Structure formats: C-alpha cells, structure tokens
Amino acid sequence: MTIDLDAHRRELLAHCYRMTGSVLDAEDLVQETMLRAWRARDDFDSGRASLRTWLYRIATNVCLTALERRGRRPLPSGLGAATFEPDAPLVHSPEVPWLQPVPDALITDPAAVVASRGSVRLALVAAMQHLSARQRAVLLLRDVLAWPAAEVADLLGTSVAAVNSLLQRARTQLAAVSPAEESTVEPDDATQRAVLDQFAAAFENSDPELLTRLLAEDVTLEMPPHRTWFAGRHAVGTFLGRVVRAGSWRLLPTRANGQPAFGTYVDGHEHGITVLALNGFQVSRVVAFHDPSLFRWFDFNSH
Template sequence: MEAGFERAVAPHRRELLVHCYRMLGSLQDAEDVVQETMLRAWRAFDRFDPTRASLRTWLYRIATNACLNALESRASRPLPSSAGPAFDDPDAAFVPASEVPWLLPFPNDPESAAVERSRLRLALVAALQLLPARQRAALILREVLDLPAAEVADSLGMTTAAVNSALQRARARLAEAGVDPEAAAEPPAAQRAIVDRYVDAFERADVAALTALLADDVVLEMPPMANWYLGRDDYAGFMRRVYRLRGTDWHTEPLWANGEPGFAAYVDGALHTVQVLSVEQGRVTRTTVFQSPEVFALFGLLPAQR
C-alpha cells in the first residue's frame, strides 16, 4: 500500500481492531476483517471525500459493513452463561461443546487507555453477541463511538427511525443481561489487587479464602465446556472438585485480557488454563476459564513443563 495511505490510516488501526473484535468476538476474525477493511479503503482512497465524512468515520463504515458481511456466514460467539441454563451440580460431568464458536479473549495490558478497557470488558462483549448483527453494529457505532444517529443510519443503510428503534431494542436486551455499555472499567490497580488475593488463595487451594472474594451472584464458566455455575456456593463446590481431582500443586503467571486481570494456571508444572476475572466494587463477579490451544496461542503460552 502507498506510504500516504498508510500514514493516514495508521492512527486508526488499533481502534478498528477493537471495534471488529466487539462485533465478531474473536481477535483472529477481527484481524482478518481489519485487513479486508484496509484493502477496500486503499482501493477506494482516491474517491474518499473529506467534506462528506472524516477519515475515521469512513473507515468505521467500511469495517462495520465488512463485519456484517462476515456475520452472514458465521454464528455469533456466546459464552456458556448465555447459551444455556446454569448447572446446579458442581460435580456434574463435563459437557463438551467444541462445535460452538465460543467468544475468545482479547489480550491487552493495563496500560491501555481507560476507554479501550471499558469497551473490551468481557461481560460487555459477551452481551453484544446476544444482539442481532445490525442491532449490535448500531449500538456500538452510536453508544460506544458516539456517532450521530444520522451517520449510523448512513453507515448501515438504514433510516434514522430504524436506527433509533434498533438502539431501543439493543439497550433493553443488554439491560436484561445486566450490562451497562457506558459503564467504566475499574482502575487496573484496584482490579489487580483483588485478583492477587484470589490468586494467593487459588495457589494455596484455600477455597474459603477464595470464596470470600466472590460476589453473591458470581458466574463461573469454562468454554469449550457447556458447564457454568451461578453463585458462591456452586463456585466453591466446583473449586473443591478441582482440587480433589487435579491436586493442589498449582502456580500462576499474571496476564491481562479484555481490560481485566487474569492468569495462566499451571498444575504439576503443565499449562492448564487461562482465567480472566471481572472485578466490580471489590468482588469477583465473573471468572471465565479458557482451555484451548487457540487461546493459549493468543497469549504466547506453550503447554510445556516448568
């Protein structure tokens, strides 16, 4: 691509990647669509008219429609907590659901801008996946990017009235899921302090200390398994099962994903899982446990012995 084009679009690449990830629920899919967006933009760059729209808005329009095209041929990526009822037996057999394209984490770091961390919260991205594709796009463009409703309508080939109707339905669906798209992520230091206490209890296999850090309505889920649990009691019961079956020789390495703290968990020296924790008001509200080579690769982790 020509140097002038690259200089013009370079400042927008990161936010376009975040935008496409929120739409698609997969970093790899988002990277593919951003590449497609840049190719389309380069081919049409000589026709770009800055008097009609800013370069940023023009790029978002291309990226959003590329995401909508991609979603025509693939399913949205849920988390287990939105795909079926909670399990009520912590000792229930695991139910593999590898055929489901589950939501994947987005590796980042605590130095990311506060607005990016808020937009990437795992609960928000998971809730967005519940929306029909055009509702999702309208909500992201209007609420997250703060584009005027008329510009959103122009980008999506809709009327302004249709956009406002879609926004109303999308907001209601997110409210049902208990997610506020405008909520800010808690400061990284405050989140990490709670997770560090959780990790200390986790490595000591101290279920009582670990459970004391949980919100009453905490969610524990572990794609690609369909199993998920709601509430402190079932969470504690599941952790007792983990230590009973896998032993207590655990160690961890810290990481960040979706603007939230987490860790890679190793048992008997072998990589076991990537765990991302959501923290609100000093309590863990959600733990999402990923156990797949695809997720390990996202974080540059190798399933090797210590």
C-alpha cells in the first residue's frame, strides 16, 4: 500500500512540540513516529481510521513513552517568583532543560497559521508543562484536535469516565497556572508592525527611552537559561535600558509560537530568539531565549 506520511509531518511536529515543549525533541519524536508508521504500514486499515488519526495515535504513544524519561521544560516564571528590582543578579541555570520556541514556518502552512496560533503560544505550552503526560495528551486530543472521548480512551487504554476526569483536572490546573497574557488584546496588523518596528529600533539605535515607552505597566521579561526574571515596567525597562547600550544590536523579524519574534544579533554574532506578546500598543511579555543554537530552525538568510 502507498501512503503519504510526509503530508502530515508539520502538524505532527506541532503535536509533539505541544506535548514536549522542545522543537529538538519534537523532531526526533516525529522521526520515530514516521519510522513506526512505515514499519506498520501493512497494518493500516483506512476503513477503521483515517491516515491522519492513525498517525496521531502513533505520535501520541511515542510522546508518552518519551515523557516517562524526561522532566518538564519550564520557563523561568515556572520556577520561582519574579523580581521587581532591576539590579537583581542573574542566576544562570544551564542545567535546566528549558522550554524552546518553535518557528511558525516549521509547524504550519500559511493557510493554517491563524487557526493554529493559539495552541502553540508560549504561555500555553509553558503552562502545559505543569500537567502530567497523560493529562497533556487528553487535553490536546480533546480540546485541540477535537477527538471524541471514546477515541481518546481507546488510545490510552482507559475508560471514557477516566478520560473526562483527566480532562477536567487538566483544564483546572491549566487555568490555575496560565498567566494573564491569555486575556490580552491582539493588535491589528498595522498596529503590530508599528510596535515591532519601534521595538527593533529601540535596540538598534540604543534608545532606552523609546523601549520603556513601549512596555506595558505589568510587562514581564524572561531570559532562559537565566532563572531570574523581571516584572513591571520599571524593572524591565531599567534592565533592558542597560542591555541596549551594551553592544551593537540587530533584530530580524520572524514568528515563533504564533507570536511576533526576532532573531537577535549582538556585535554581528547570533545571540538568541526573542518572542513577544503584545497588548494593544504595548509589549506585555518578552521571552528572550539566549541560545544561538536555536537559529538552526529559523531562516534569516533572506534578510
């Protein structure tokens, strides 16, 4: 039988990323999914399930097995309280398996990107790290993929009642740890472009005053692999004001996790990927991943 596995690769990568919080792990798990599917291709019965459903079943089981051996991938806000003091020392924690951003181009096609943005936002993926592996699977299969409870129960080898219980607990726990960002107002395209252009200009022109004006009063700043994170316009603006003066910056626009993002360069060298959340005309959250290795997944060659 001839089956087209690659046609589903992007959405399976998104699924494995939501489960693990790591684009590196997700790539490996999709590869394992494809290998298992190819080996079992003669067992696929289109009369029982679609190819897409069959592949999701395999991918979910691959992720569940992998997560038994791996800890959660947090952001700094998942490990401790914010500091409101801009002079607080940075605690460097490279030993933590930090959450990673995922480029939109890797997991979606242009026609589907708007529909998929909400399910890969950093705040949601980070909040899901507080759930057990089975809770994550149930939440994604029921709330993102809209699978019937009976189908999820069959995949997990449990009852519909158990699936409904897992889903309820997952929703409750997610609501308890989800930040206020989820209620922010998405700006229109023109407003977003204006804010992003000014944000980049503030860095590239070493303009801390402009940068501070762009920040919401309750803005937060996280910088994995630093455990320390900042909250409030004073702390974030003062800290970033020193940062913009510390080198020659270049910011190239991209998108990650369904959100505006930049590839950042300092003194001509790759520095990291910065993902923003906007609330109207202001920046409400900055997650600056200080990890040049992330550039391998982003295409900045055209800039």
